[in-house]
Structure formats: C-alpha cells, structure tokens
Amino acid sequence: MRILVADDDDYTREGLIEAIDWSDYGIAQVYQARDGEEALRLATVHQPDIVLTDIRMPRLNGIEFAEKLAVASPDSKLLFMSGYMEVDYLKSAIKLSAVDYIEKPIRIPELEKAIQKTVTAIRQLKLQDELNGQKLELEKFKLANMLRTKTGHDEEIKRLCEVAGFPAANRQYRGMAIQFGKGSKTERDRLTEIHDVWKQQGFPSIAERLDTRTLLIVTAFQRQEEERIASLAAAMLRQFPDLTIGIGDLSVTGLDGVADSCRSALSALQHSFYRPELRLFSSDRTKSATAAVRSDVFVEFSHYLKKEPEKLSAWVDAFCDELIRDATLSRDSVQSMFASFAQAMLREKNGILIGFHQIYQAQDAKDVIEQADSIEEIRLFMLELCRAYQEEVQKASPYSRTVRSVMDYIASHYGDADLDIQRIADQLHMSAAHLGALFKQETGTTIKQYISDYRLELAKKLVRNEHFKMNEVAERCGYASASYFAKVFKAATDMTPVEYRKLTSG
Structure with missing residues (x-):
C-alpha cells in the first residue's frame, strides 16, 4: 500500500513518518507534502491508498484538497488531522467521506488505531471487489456457455445478459475462437487483456474458456460496425503476437444464431493446424474440416513399414503434403492417425526408445503428437521417428x-x-x-x-x-x-x- 502525509508543519509531518513502522500495516511507500497543491500533485501521480492530511494548509487547505482528490484519486481513503474542531470543518470532513478525524496534538497510539482501521477497510473493499469480479466473470462464462451450447431457459439468458451488460436484442453477433501460444501468461490475465481491447472499442463481449489455451469470445455490435470486427481482430494479432484467431459466421437471427457462429469459429481455427503462419482465419474462407481418413492409408503405411522401410520417410513426407493441400481432415483425426503410425513403429522396433531423445515409452510418442499445434510439428517428429526406425532396421539387417x-x-x-x-x-x-x-x-x-x-x-x-x-x-x-x-x-x-x-x- 501507499500513504501520503500532508502537513505544512515540517516537525509534525516528519515526526509522524519517523514514529510509525509503516510496514506493520502493509504500507511500503510513504510520500509527504508541505501544502495542498503539492499533495494534490503527488496524489495524482502516485494514487495513494491512504491520505493523511491536515485541514489547515497554505495554498490549498485540507477540505479543498480533499474535494479535488476525489476526482484525481477517487479510491484514496482520507484521514483528517487538525487542532481546529469547528463544526463546519467536521461537516465537510463527513461529507467527503473521511475515514477518521484525528485531533492535534497527535497521539501516536490513536493515529495507529486510525491507520489500522483504514487499512482494514481498504482490504475488505479490495476483497469484495475481487469477489464481485469473480462472480461477474463466472456469470459471463455461464452466459457464453449457454449461448454456445443452446442450453438454458430464455429468462435465465435474459437475466445473465442484464448482469453481464451484454445486449440481448437489436444486435448482430459473432463468435471468435482464440488460441494462445504455448507458454503464454495465465488465462485470467489474457482474458482481461482481450476483454479490455473490445471494451475500449465499444463492443460488449463475453467469453468461455474451452481449455487452457483456447477462448471462445462472443461479441455484439450494430450492423454498421460489422467491418470493424475483422480489422479489430487483426489489430489484436499485432498487439498479442502469440494469438491465433478464428472468426465465425455472422449471426443475424439474434442470440439463437450464436451457437452456429461459435461452431464455425472453432472450425475456422482448426485451419491454423495446416497454415499456422496465417494466424487469422475466417469461416467464409476455409473448408469445413469434416472429411474422413481415406481407407487405404493404413495399408500403404503398413506396406512401407514392413516391406520398404527405406522409403517410409519419403511416404510420410508426401502424405503430409497431401493433407495440407486438401486441408479437410480435422486436427483430431490427423493426430489420431499419426499416433497410430507411431505406435505401430514402436511395436515393430521398440529399440527406438534407447536412441530417441524425445520419448521414453510408447505413450510419450502419442503425447507429443497430440500436443502438436500444427501438422508441420507432427511431420518433423514423424520424420525423426522414421529415421530412428530405419536405423534400427539397418542395425538388424546383417542378422538372420x-x-x-x-x-x-x-x-x-x-x-x-x-x-x-x-x-x-x-x-x-x-x-x-x-x-x-x-x-x-x-x-x-x-x-x-x-x-x-x-x-x-x-x-x-x-x-x-x-x-x-x-x-x-x-x-x-x-x-x-x-x-x-x-x-x-x-x-x-x-x-x-x-x-x-x-x-x-x-
């Protein structure tokens, strides 16, 4: 915490600062001012949690300073001190919501008691604000989930919209799927930052965390603001270089269409798996990732694995190129398929485990593939695995x-x-x-x-x-x-x- 002590009497001001062990109250920074104008300037810059001020000061008295402080640093808590106990001053102090009023000459135990009271009040307010913020975040999360999954009664959705400040009618809506890069800051930090971007631009938004790295944002806007959505998404990518964004279809049927918009946003995001360098994907420019694995793939793989292992790397490389050109197989399907390939290679030549630095057991290979963000990551891993497999085959080739x-x-x-x-x-x-x-x-x-x-x-x-x-x-x-x-x-x-x-x- 920070405190500002304002008093025109140097002896009183410096004596108070020296007499109290501020760290006992969680106060790490102490500022001091000789008059009201200096106090206002310091408060504006440093935003102190507590302001201990004399009522009678030159240039700007304590009451005038307090009135201006309410604008310059509205969260600061006031402690007045004065040897003058006039009724008018007391009324002014009460009107300005002073936490306490201490009479001069100052008695240190009384001042410490007043400071402790103020610190306790500040901590309680911060805790309540934090709890209120968490509750609001949960309500927004619940609303986003209901809209995405088309669950919840109309009355409950209406109530949550009111609580979250999210318009329930007379707006258009878009879902956006946002993926963080590996090793990014915590979800809550990023969620707050992303919400701030939309809030600053006047777009109400709610979000649902789908996993540790993926957010689904639903934003509301007027019809004439539609073009700003894509440009704002592009601006977000410049501000947050580790993000990838999938923009869903426009919902023109009100909240009922949000689920379809969210689904198309997640589908668009899937294409970052094939083209990670692009980072911004729109549902109207991407193919739907719904195709199935072609039936002869496993037969081909098995042939090269057992009959022509020296050609296995070339086949895997060419097959990855084929998948990228088509770009219709879902990420989960690709990962599952290559995980099966890796498991088959390890069953054939488990000796790969000794020399292959990335894996220690068969499950590790599956984990590496399932955690890959792009098909290129899978390609590099599989090619290295192929080389290790071919080395094992080569080592055993002289024997019967x-x-x-x-x-x-x-x-x-x-x-x-x-x-x-x-x-x-x-x-x-x-x-x-x-x-x-x-x-x-x-x-x-x-x-x-x-x-x-x-x-x-x-x-x-x-x-x-x-x-x-x-x-x-x-x-x-x-x-x-x-x-x-x-x-x-x-x-x-x-x-x-x-x-x-x-x-x-x-």
Whole structure:
C-alpha cells in the first residue's frame, strides 16, 4: 500500500513518518507534502491508498484538497488531522467521506488505531471487489456457455445478459475462437487483456474458456460496425503476437444464431493446424474440416513399414503434403492417425526408445503428437521417428531372421524381470541351447548379456532425465529391485545412478 502525509508543519509531518513502522500495516511507500497543491500533485501521480492530511494548509487547505482528490484519486481513503474542531470543518470532513478525524496534538497510539482501521477497510473493499469480479466473470462464462451450447431457459439468458451488460436484442453477433501460444501468461490475465481491447472499442463481449489455451469470445455490435470486427481482430494479432484467431459466421437471427457462429469459429481455427503462419482465419474462407481418413492409408503405411522401410520417410513426407493441400481432415483425426503410425513403429522396433531423445515409452510418442499445434510439428517428429526406425532396421539387417526375432522380442519385453533365454526360446519354438548358440555365433555375445546391455543402455537414458526416480527406472528396465539395479549399474559404469545423473546433467 501507499500513504501520503500532508502537513505544512515540517516537525509534525516528519515526526509522524519517523514514529510509525509503516510496514506493520502493509504500507511500503510513504510520500509527504508541505501544502495542498503539492499533495494534490503527488496524489495524482502516485494514487495513494491512504491520505493523511491536515485541514489547515497554505495554498490549498485540507477540505479543498480533499474535494479535488476525489476526482484525481477517487479510491484514496482520507484521514483528517487538525487542532481546529469547528463544526463546519467536521461537516465537510463527513461529507467527503473521511475515514477518521484525528485531533492535534497527535497521539501516536490513536493515529495507529486510525491507520489500522483504514487499512482494514481498504482490504475488505479490495476483497469484495475481487469477489464481485469473480462472480461477474463466472456469470459471463455461464452466459457464453449457454449461448454456445443452446442450453438454458430464455429468462435465465435474459437475466445473465442484464448482469453481464451484454445486449440481448437489436444486435448482430459473432463468435471468435482464440488460441494462445504455448507458454503464454495465465488465462485470467489474457482474458482481461482481450476483454479490455473490445471494451475500449465499444463492443460488449463475453467469453468461455474451452481449455487452457483456447477462448471462445462472443461479441455484439450494430450492423454498421460489422467491418470493424475483422480489422479489430487483426489489430489484436499485432498487439498479442502469440494469438491465433478464428472468426465465425455472422449471426443475424439474434442470440439463437450464436451457437452456429461459435461452431464455425472453432472450425475456422482448426485451419491454423495446416497454415499456422496465417494466424487469422475466417469461416467464409476455409473448408469445413469434416472429411474422413481415406481407407487405404493404413495399408500403404503398413506396406512401407514392413516391406520398404527405406522409403517410409519419403511416404510420410508426401502424405503430409497431401493433407495440407486438401486441408479437410480435422486436427483430431490427423493426430489420431499419426499416433497410430507411431505406435505401430514402436511395436515393430521398440529399440527406438534407447536412441530417441524425445520419448521414453510408447505413450510419450502419442503425447507429443497430440500436443502438436500444427501438422508441420507432427511431420518433423514423424520424420525423426522414421529415421530412428530405419536405423534400427539397418542395425538388424546383417542378422538372420531368427536373431532379429530375438532382438525384437527383447526390445518389447525388457521390462519383465523374469525375461530369460528359455522364455524367448519357447516363444520361437526352439531349444534354449540351440537358440543361444545361434545368437552368439552371429552377434558375438550371449542372449543374457544382450538383455543386460539393452537394459543398461535404456537405464542410462532414463537416469539422465531428472523426472524419473531411481526405483521407477529400475522397474521400467526390468530390474528386480532398485538396490539390484544400483549394484548392476555401479558394476557396469563404476558410478552409482545418482552420480551418473549428476555427471551427465552438467
């Protein structure tokens, strides 16, 4: 909080400032003035929460100063002090809504009591304002949701319009879907800023938060103001460089048409997935994203995955180009499709997890794709995944089909603590002795050692990531216990897992 102390007597003014520990009352800044004019100037600039002023001052007395203060700093709370107890002054102080009136000579305990009373009153007012603001925001949110979903009775919608100051008739309406960039400020901060833009331009608006990064704004305007909507949206993009906006169809049927306008705004926003560089999308200029995935896509993908893996990257790249040209497949459909592709690649070659820095388990690949803002982000991720897949295929290519099957089985089941040569041999319908001899002959190592090395390499990757606890690393990599894992890790690296993490984290 801030306080301004105004008194023409230097001894009194400076003595009060020195005598009170203002921090006890949450007051961090103390300003002082020698007369009414200086006090008014300081109050105008600094907007103090509390003004402690003498009534009798030169150039501008306390009452005159207080009258001007009500205009210059209307939220400031007044504390009058004076040795003059004339009835007229008291009446003036009461009329000006002074919090208290303190008689000179000032008694510090009385002044402290008056300051505490004022601070308490200010905090209560701020709390009430905050609660009222939250309630109003919730009412606006409720109204926006009812209009978008076509729920709620007419009387309830009318009541909410009145509370929110949103016109219920004689207006045109548009829905706008607004998406924030990753890492933006909190929703409430951005919502307030965006509302301020529309308010400053005279457009009533309400908003609904659809998720952590998406707002749906409904604005009302006169017919002659329609052209200003698009220009104001463009101005918002200049003011907020991380926003993307989809503008919905015009509702000419009153509030009943808001739902359709909101739906078209969300559909328009979907096209930022294909053209993120544009940032402003209008429903009348975009295709409807309602098409289905063509039936032969998964057959094509499976062919290149298993028969021609060296051509898989080129196919994924060309398929992304095809999707961008068409731009009719919804974002969810594209993400779901590529997540399926990624899962299939990891099922075929789970060894990708060891060398691929972005993912630690199959679910991570799905998460990366579902969090992508654009198809270009998905393309880059999938191409990197394709390269990792092709490297795994290339590494296994010198070996026989049987040895490759052993390697693939280990890559898929390394997390099972009871994985051993007998289990693998049973899976391949071979004797353990024959399988072990064949594997060592081709690779130069035993199956047991290969399992141990595989687990250790993956464990190193997980240990380097500080998000994983050591017992979790042990469990994921197929070690029977965290203590056994630590023992094996130490024997292989001459470091404990904790020491290795410290060393590799820089």
